Amino acid sequence: MDLLVFLVGFGVFSLYLLGYVLVITSQNKIQDEQDKKDPELKN
Numbered sequence: 001m002d003l004l005v006f007l008v009g010f011g012v013f014s015l016y017l018l019g020y021v022l023v024i025t026s027q028n029k030i031q032d033e034q035d036k037k038d039p040e041l042k043n
Contacts, residue, residue, distance in 0.1 A: 035041055
């Protein structure tokens with residue numbers, strides 16, 4: 001029973017962490033595209 005609870009908790013945590021990393025990655029790509037279009041950042 002303890003192993004089952006651990007595995008379920010680990011699965012939920014892993015999915016949360018994966019989602020967190022995917023959101024950070026996608027937002028970083030969006031930010032990079034916005035930075036390329038920003039005339040104030042061009043030197």
